[in-house]
Amino acid sequence: MKVVGARLPRYDGVGHVTGQTQYVDDVRVQGMLWAKALRSPVHHAKITHLDTAKAEAMSGVHAVVTWRDVPLLEYGHLSALGIPADEPLLAKDTVRYMGQPIALVAADDEDTAQAAVNAIEVKFEELPTLFDVRNAFDEGAPKIHQWGNWYPHFEGDMDRRQIRKGNIEDAFDRADKIISGVYRPAAIEHVPLETQVSLVVPEPDGRLTIYSCTQALYFSLAVVAAHLEVPMNRIKIVGGTVGGGFGGKVDTATETLTALAAMKANRPVKWRWTREEEFLVSSTRAPWHMEIIDAVTEDGWILGRKMLTLHDSGAYARFSPYGLTKHSFHHTGAYTIPNLHFDGYVVFTNRTPTTAMRGFGVTSISFAVETHLSRIADELGLDPYEVRLKNANRINDTSPNRIRYTDPSSVEVIQALSEAAGGELAPAYAGATRAPREGEMLPEHLIGQLKTEGH
Amino acid sequence: MSVDVLIPETTDAAVEAFGDGTDITVIAGGTIVMQLLNYRRITVSKAMLLNKAGLSYLRQSDSTWTVGAMTPLSDLLGMFSPLGACAANVADHEVQYQATIGGNLCAPTPPEHPSGDLQGPLIALGATVRSVGAGGERTDGVEEFLASRAGRLVLDISFETPQAGAFAALDRPHTRHFTALAVSGVKSGDTVRLAATGVGPVGVRLLSAEAAAGDPEAAGNAALADAVLRDDALASAWYRERTLPSLVARVLNEIKEAS
Amino acid sequence: MNIVLNGVTVAIKSPPLASLLTVLREELNVTSTKVGCEQGGCGACTALVNGKPQRTCLTPIAAVDGASVTTVEGLGDSDHLTAVQQSFVNHYAAQCGFCTPAMIIAATAYLEGNGSSDREEIEEALKGHTCRCTGYQKIVSAVAAAVAETTFDLTVTTPSPNTVIKSGGQT
Numbered sequence: 001m002k003v004v005g006a007r008l009p010r011y012d013g014v015g016h017v018t019g020q021t022q023y024v025d026d027v028r029v030q031g032m033l034w035a036k037a038l039r040s041p042v043h044h045a046k047i048t049h050l051d052t053a054k055a056e057a058m059s060g061v062h063a064v065v066t067w068r069d070v071p072l073l074e075y076g077h078l079s080a081l082g083i084p085a086d087e088p089l090l091a092k093d094t095v096r097y098m099g100q101p102i103a104l105v106a107a108d109d110e111d112t113a114q115a116a117v118n119a120i121e122v123k124f125e126e127l128p129t130l131f132d133v134r135n136a137f138d139e140g141a142p143k144i145h146q147w148g149n150w151y152p153h154f155e156g157d158m159d160r161r162q163i164r165k166g167n168i169e170d171a172f173d174r175a176d177k178i179i180s181g182v183y184r185p186a187a188i189e190h191v192p193l194e195t196q197v198s199l200v201v202p203e204p205d206g207r208l209t210i211y212s213c214t215q216a217l218y219f220s221l222a223v224v225a226a227h228l229e230v231p232m233n234r235i236k237i238v239g240g241t242v243g244g245g246f247g248g249k250v251d252t253a254t255e256t257l258t259a260l261a262a263m264k265a266n267r268p269v270k271w272r273w274t275r276e277e278e279f280l281v282s283s284t285r286a287p288w289h290m291e292i293i294d295a296v297t298e299d300g301w302i303l304g305r306k307m308l309t310l311h312d313s314g315a316y317a318r319f320s321p322y323g324l325t326k327h328s329f330h331h332t333g334a335y336t337i338p339n340l341h342f343d344g345y346v347v348f349t350n351r352t353p354t355t356a357m358r359g360f361g362v363t364s365i366s367f368a369v370e371t372h373l374s375r376i377a378d379e380l381g382l383d384p385y386e387v388r389l390k391n392a393n394r395i396n397d398t399s400p401n402r403i404r405y406t407d408p409s410s411v412e413v414i415q416a417l418s419e420a421a422g423g424e425l426a427p428a429y430a431g432a433t434r435a436p437r438e439g440e441m442l443p444e445h446l447i448g449q450l451k452t453e454g455h
Numbered sequence: 456m457s458v459d460v461l462i463p464e465t466t467d468a469a470v471e472a473f474g475d476g477t478d479i480t481v482i483a484g485g486t487i488v489m490q491l492l493n494y495r496r497i498t499v500s501k502a503m504l505l506n507k508a509g510l511s512y513l514r515q516s517d518s519t520w521t522v523g524a525m526t527p528l529s530d531l532l533g534m535f536s537p538l539g540a541c542a543a544n545v546a547d548h549e550v551q552y553q554a555t556i557g558g559n560l561c562a563p564t565p566p567e568h569p570s571g572d573l574q575g576p577l578i579a580l581g582a583t584v585r586s587v588g589a590g591g592e593r594t595d596g597v598e599e600f601l602a603s604r605a606g607r608l609v610l611d612i613s614f615e616t617p618q619a620g621a622f623a624a625l626d627r628p629h630t631r632h633f634t635a636l637a638v639s640g641v642k643s644g645d646t647v648r649l650a651a652t653g654v655g656p657v658g659v660r661l662l663s664a665e666a667a668a669g670d671p672e673a674a675g676n677a678a679l680a681d682a683v684l685r686d687d688a689l690a691s692a693w694y695r696e697r698t699l700p701s702l703v704a705r706v707l708n709e710i711k712e713a714s
Numbered sequence: 715m716n717i718v719l720n721g722v723t724v725a726i727k728s729p730p731l732a733s734l735l736t737v738l739r740e741e742l743n744v745t746s747t748k749v750g751c752e753q754g755g756c757g758a759c760t761a762l763v764n765g766k767p768q769r770t771c772l773t774p775i776a777a778v779d780g781a782s783v784t785t786v787e788g789l790g791d792s793d794h795l796t797a798v799q800q801s802f803v804n805h806y807a808a809q810c811g812f813c814t815p816a817m818i819i820a821a822t823a824y825l826e827g828n829g830s831s832d833r834e835e836i837e838e839a840l841k842g843h844t845c846r847c848t849g850y851q852k853i854v855s856a857v858a859a860a861v862a863e864t865t866f867d868l869t870v871t872t873p874s875p876n877t878v879i880k881s882g883g884q885t
């Protein structure tokens with residue numbers, strides 16, 4: 001083995017230290033225009049008037065793109081998987097979050113582009129807003145999305161991601177104690193040092209070359225081709241050099257609009273977001289609202305879990321249904337709980353749409369589960385490592401979505417954590433391994449899951 | 456949009472070019488003006504760069520210091536507290552090297568948060584500001600200057616070496632830039648002068664706290680009467696209300712120890 | 715107006731209040747100085763101006779008329795890396811690389827000012843520079859190693875992707 005364990009130089013290291021690595025913003029082409037966007041200044045409104053005539057007439061302005069210019073206005077990031085689309089590339093009659101793009105201007109320089117953006121006439125009729133997922137289900141809650149306030153298309157037409165496993169009522173009947181907790185991690189901006197940027201060059205043969213900072217090149221290819229209604233072979237995306245992404249560059253943020261402007265102007269166009277746009281408009285990690293209610297025994301076994309998750313999707317769905325699905329599969333964390341009742345909703349609010357960030361959907365649940373496990377140990381007066389080691393996944397345990405674990409590392413990880421924290425485990429726990437459960441570690445409530453072969 | 460840029464090579468030339476300050480944007484270190492220009496928050500038709508105007512100097516005669524408006528914060532780092540400590544608390548080395556004392560005193564208050572941290576120590580020091588503009592040259596105390604700074608060109612700032620001084624600032628992780636709240640104190644003779652930044656659009660003197668200076672805790676609570684507390688991008692009013700008293704007490708205790 | 719860019723005098727045509735960053739990138743095609751925020755907050759645009767690291771995004775070009783400006787392009791090229799550059803490669807101090815040229819500029823100034831290999835001092839010297847990838851530890855290690863190995867061979871050629879780098883004082 002030449003590579004494993006060896007210290008290999010990064011292939012791009014020398015380029016980085018000499019300033020030769022070429023990021024999108026470093027690509028130089030002749031005759032390039034700069035783009036600036038007209039963005040919604042309000043969180044939720046009807047657009048009652050949009051007139052770009054003055055902007056178009058300005059000297060130095062080469063293209064003004066609005067919803068009228070988009071061949072296929074709505075296309076979803078998960079459309080290719082059969083999930084319906086909900087987000088217009090440019091707002092048509094409604095804006096649902098502050099900063100939502102309404103028009104894009106391509107001009108000789110950024111000053112001119114910004115002046116033209118300022119010259120666009122737009123009027124709004126403001127609508128009531130919704131920012132807290134907990135209020136989305138209220139009777140009088142403002143209606144903020146064409147599908148209602150939560151995503152209705154799981155498995156075709158279910159309005160939630162649900163998991164039912166074992167016999168939850170029985171687990172709660174047998175419990176010595178019910179322990180509940182609510183966990184609400186906030187939104188997080190990825191802050192890549194390189195802001196969102198793309199450069200689109202219309203080629204003489206009618207193709208488009210798109211220089212993109214995307215983390216998901218083939219996603220972007222499909223999204224751009226779908227909106228433009230052109231075959232994919234007319235689009236060449238140059239990517240792979242990303243100035244930091246962390247999940248925030250999975251969304252196709254700039255490529256499609258820049259391409260439209262470049263096509264309309266028939267000139268190369270670059271659209272580079274300011275740091276302020278990056279903070280205010282680029283998608284963030286979602287805020288989550290998680291309620292956990294566990295049925296536990298006095299000696300620290302978790303018999304059953306009821307859970308409700310409200311995932312703040314922001315104004316549109318984007319990848320959220322996928323993120324929530326991952327979340328649901330992981331909602332017991334590193335632990336085995338045989339009786340489950342999970343309901344998760346992708347809730348729409350008037351926030352910036354949210355997206356992937358390092359462990360999409362799973363970091364939220366890990367935070368909630370680990371905090372909850374400590375709470376259980378606290379309330380029962382038990383050692384928090386021992387409660388964890390008891391319930392930790394072992395070979396032949398099954399996940400919430402009924403996958404049988406063949407080689408889980410939970411036990412060893414918890415033992416290592418205990419050691420790192422200077423704790424001392426009782427012999428039964430210090431010697432525990434991932435081997436299939438038996439004896440004391442195979443209580444009655446976990447016997448059942450071992451029988452469900454082929455599940 | 457062509458811009459008329461003047462780069463006077465003497466102080467006299469700068470004073471003359473400035474005139475009564477109408478329609479002229481002064482650029483010192485540029486660390487604030489350029490932020491605004493880059494984001495198209497201001498438009499400039501006529502600008503004056505001060506970098507060659509002979510205004511960068513630090514003079515001492517006996518106990519009196521005179522600091523030219525263009526003196527970079529990096530030149531103030533070694534000075535007595537609260538001034539040196541406050542300058543060291545501003546931004547990072549690169550910005551300190553470029554940012555000037557004059558620009559800090561004249562820092563416009565952005566909508567998101569107060570700025571101009573040096574206003575605190577300068578008020579506490581009882582500094583005077585020499586400026587020109589309509590009506591000619593004027594020398595004011597810092598607070599009077601802050602209240603009427605529009606249309607003035609700062610030439611220099613003077614103060615006495617304090618008997619003792621102290622500086623305390625909120626030091627929150629991950630916010631090295633801009634101080635949400637800071638308190639400066641200076642002792643001269645039997646009196647202590649106290650000032651704070653982050654509790655109003657510009658630096659304010661804490662007169663009620665000064666009146667109770669003998670008892671640091673009481674002075675800390677009294678300081679709330681001098682402060683206008685607001686939520687902004689840096690901290691909430693709630694947070695400031697709870698931290699201002701302890702910063703005031705800390706400064707007073709430090710001064711006590713030092714004298 | 716003109717500046718001495720990496721040792722060569724070049725005339726400037728941009729308007730006087732254009733930032734040095736914009737001049738470098740858009741007029742002179744020097745792209746190692748990055749646009750990270752244009753607000754002075756990230757450090758990615760830093761270059762040496764008359765030998766001192768300075769935020770090019772906050773510097774009007776007219777204020778540095780005649781000055782000498784050094785970017786990483788003026789340090790070592792790929793066949794002649796400086797000690798700091800080589801150390802960044804050896805210590806994996808560049809991940810996405812977007813912050814790297816400016817980090818190297820600041821570290822170079824730190825070494826030239828006789829900075830020590832003390833990690834806290836290095837952190838203090840680089841505190842104006844944001845990196846979102848590395849967590850900073852590898853950057854500090856790279857600078858510390860560059861300080862310690864003052865005899866570092868400045869003409870070390872780049873290891874080809876197939877060679878294994880020997881550990882260079884990694885902590």
Ligand SMILES: Cc1cc2nc3c(=O)[nH]c(=O)nc-3n(C[C@H](O)[C@H](O)[C@H](O)COP(=O)(O)OP(=O)(O)OC[C@H]3O[C@@H](n4cnc5c(N)ncnc54)[C@H](O)[C@@H]3O)c2cc1C
Nearest residue numbers: 483484485486487488554555557558559561572609633754
């Ligand atoms: C990353 C970063 C972090 C920062 N952190 C801090 C901080 O922690 N604390 C803090 O206080 N500031 C901070 N600042 C703001 C700024 O750097 C300082 O306030 C600095 O001292 C301003 O000085 P300057 O010379 O750069 O001002 P300039 O930008 O040149 O000018 C600022 C204002 O003052 C006016 N002006 C300048 N000189 C004069 C004069 N002689 N007479 C009349 N008007 C004048 C200008 O017209 C302008 O309105 C920070 C800035 C950045 C970029």
Ligand code: FES
Nearest residue numbers: 751752754757771
């Ligand atoms: S671009 Fe200059 S500091 Fe960020």
Ligand code: FES
Nearest residue numbers: 809810845846847
């Ligand atoms: S290496 Fe990516 S920001 Fe530093």
